Amino acid sequence: MRDYLIKATAFDGQIRAYAVQSTFLVEEARRRHDTWATASAALGRTMTIATMMGAMLKGDDKLTVKLEGGGPTGPIVADAGANGQVRGYITHPQVDFDLNDKGKLDVARAVGTTGSLSVVKDLGLKEHFTGQVPIVSGEVSEDFTYYFATSEQVPSAVGAGVLVNPDHTILAAGGFILQLMPGATEEIIELLEKSLEKIPPISSLIQQGKTPEDILNLLLGAENLKILETMPVEFSCSCSLDRIKDAIRGLGNEEIEQMIKEDNGADATCHFCNEHYHLTAAELDQLRQNGELQ
Incomplete structure (x- = not known):
């Protein structure tokens, strides 16, 4: 199954939702940049989230995200547009460490925890929109969650994960973004918090064959979900x-x-x-x- 992304709403528009399978996209980035496992996870998470953020745009609008945490990977950059095409790079691709104390790839150590996350949006206007926040964890998903809440004032839950094979190829990758819309009730907020506490790692769900629809169904309940659009996503560069x-x-x-x-x-x-x-x-x-x- 090739990579794709879905856009949806839930609970009569109280929640806006995105979910994506990005395994082939991240593998293509790994192949092109020859990234090692921890660097692959850091770059893959960043590109996966950038893909969903790009899907929030319209027409020819595009954005660039830059993660600079002061860690050994150096800056991580990803470009994405509204058409599902994304590209990205990591300054030092051959970075890898032993698993952290949770048995997972130590992305925070690779990215670093003293720096900033910036998002630049080209919306076809004279001036670009730029938002910047400090790194809060280096785990990438938490940093983007903080970005949405602080820079765009949209309470959001962001999740992205990458599983890497022993030979450094990408086994599974994917993510989600859930955003509370104005007027969301306390009941909906509480339900969402409980769902987020119970959801398994996204990359594990992708590995098990779960689709983006399945992921949002687990988080929000199929009966509450309205799929608005499905679109393919891929690694694509505009250089020539x-x-x-x-x-x-x-x-x-x-x-x-x-x-x-x-x-x-x-x-x-x-x-x-x-x-x-x-x-x-x-x-x-x-x-x-x-x-x-x-």
Whole structure:
């Protein structure tokens, strides 16, 4: 079953809900960046949550999340849009530790607990919306829960998990976001709190074959749930050779001439997808002359 996300409401609109299976998405990120287990979990959780946050947007709107906790992984960045496409990278991908005292991957140690989580939304306006909060745990899900409550003033429950195979490939990944809408009753809030206390780890549910619908049914009750939309999600990067050419053109003829003389060509690697691009000296010469490459 390929990755997908669902949008839903529950209890006559008192709760807004999102759930996603992101196993293949996270595996693609792992493959491209050669992440080790703990780094895979940190990057996978971040990308899974970013995917659901992107689904909250409309049209061509997009957002970028950046997690900087001061830990050995360095900054973790993910881009997502309203179309289910997401990309991401982790600065130091080969980070791994022994399991923590709960028997789980020690994501907090990898991410760090002294730093910030920032979200930048490009909503097609002149100014971008930017929200930033301090890291509260380094476990990622709790940090995004705090972000929603503090920066967007929306009480939310965020959960994301990644299970990693012994060979470092991704066994299962997924997540959910539940948000209380204005006017939610105390009864609904109490019911939600009890459900969150009982829910097993999301990655374990995905491993067992549970779908995003199953996860929301467990949390909210099938009889209370209204599915609004289902959409595929995937790792997708907007980089291309044409974009690299445009960037090099923007450097100016003098800089291009220096590349030709000193390096006899140019190489570039995309941070987000690790795709490598090479331009020969002859191709650079065409750019320097403002010609068109074929």
